[in-house]
Amino acid sequence: MAEDRRAWRLVLESVEGDLLSGRLSPGDRLPPERTLAADLGVGRSSVREALRVLEVLGLVRTAVGSGPNSGAVIVSRPSGGMSALLRLQVAAHGFAVEDIVKTRLTLETAVVADLADTVQEGASPTIDLAPARDLLAAMEAPGLTDAEFLALDQRFHLALAEASGNQVIVATMAGLRDSIEHYVRVGARQLPSWADTSARLMREHRDILAAVERGDAPAARTTVREHISGYYAETNLSPRSPELTPDRTETSADLS
């Protein structure tokens, strides 16, 4: 067995094992880096490399200082890691923007169809469409910039995913959208009329929500498909945009 015996992997496996066995749970603090290093018989730098991976993957949050809020704490923030992974893979040409969009379309179509079916079957105490409705209302506000509108737009779509209750889909959709954020913004700036486009998007949003609320799965599928593929067709998203004007102030995992 010529296993990978790099020290940082040992640390990673140790933490993963503690998570699986229940010795570590969300909210718990990891031992200090120096202690962890001593316990595992590795150097502090190796511990730090493993913690860095866990941080980007959205499993730990680190904070300097002392007190209960300091140190490395186990959290569960999957969307940050998903965004980082997808975004970097797009940058490295591992993923085509077209495939990202298609995947998002696939997931969201399934989400709204599932929601509509749930509504159709009656008894919907489990699904909560109120956040989606509120976001729709917020988007009606006049004077929104394209960036503000697009941010609310994303939250609307995520609210639908949240309503489905599937956290994997929520995180994946968030990551898919984040990974092409740059392209979406560039596309928005190239539209002939943002007012016309945003009005159409709003109309489609209302149609989607209405289809879900009346339990019409086929209509929900159709409207979502047209909504997403329509926007990306209109903005003519190409895998390569000219000048990168890096509004990239925020990169990988988000901090709050």
Added chain:
Amino acid sequence: MAEDRRAWRLVLESVEGDLLSGRLSPGDRLPPERTLAADLGVGRSSVREALRVLEVLGLVRTAVGSGPNSGAVIVSRPSGGMSALLRLQVAAHGFAVEDIVKTRLTLETAVVADLADTVQEGASPTIDLAPARDLLAAMEAPGLTDAEFLALDQRFHLALAEASGNQVIVATMAGLRDSIEHYVRVGARQLPSWADTSARLMREHRDILAAVERGDAPAARTTVREHISGYYAETNLSPRSPELTPDRTETSADLS
């Protein structure tokens, strides 16, 4: 906005920028760690932390020694990072196994329906079902252990995704499956009769492929749904087994 001034993020952003601008492409070698550190004005340890992240995310491959194969090389291996992310999130109770299975079901249903539609619209040379057929044939071999069978099973499902041509879906499905590999194996051992189950799985595999080949999307959807949810129901994975309800502290933080 207090920017994140940690050094390793600077390195990460530098590499990402080089990828986006085309200064780095898959196959290229990164500068040596010491050079990179000097160029960016950071310590070598910070460079290594960033490289570690890129390695886990499947963007670089590192090798010791000298010569053209050594150093950090840009690669594009999305499935590894996806597996690590999903697996660790499952371990940290960020993702429920049930949601993983449901997502896999959603994606694969869409994949086979899409393949069937493509076939229906006329034999396109772009879709290639030969690998799936070959894997099906390989699974007919007698005397396969459950582990061997399950490995071929996964490759069969991935072959279908590959045929769709969407690399994002391929990587996601691979990650979804890998992340619950442990549970699948444990479930297999608890089956009353592996022979019976594997025979049924094979029958369903043939049904799925047949439905795709004759362009019958509805049948493809149905058979895939029964295939996947059936297996997980049989192994008691689909109904969430333990009463794990981790308090979602800091899950999906607000972004505005």
Added chain:
DNA sequence: GGTATGCTGTGGTCTGACCACAGGGTCTGA
């Protein structure tokens, strides 16, 4: 009692050192 000060423990970073390894060049002997 309330504020100011310093102590302590934490992550963040840098430096320097050493090791293992792989490739390529060089030397040596047949």
Added chain:
DNA sequence: TCAGACCCTGTGGTCAGACCACAGCATACC
């Protein structure tokens, strides 16, 4: 001349130690 053994060099992998910034806490001071 050629094949093999040898060493040199550059690379990642790791460790140890040092210092900093920061946040909380205890203590001292007013």
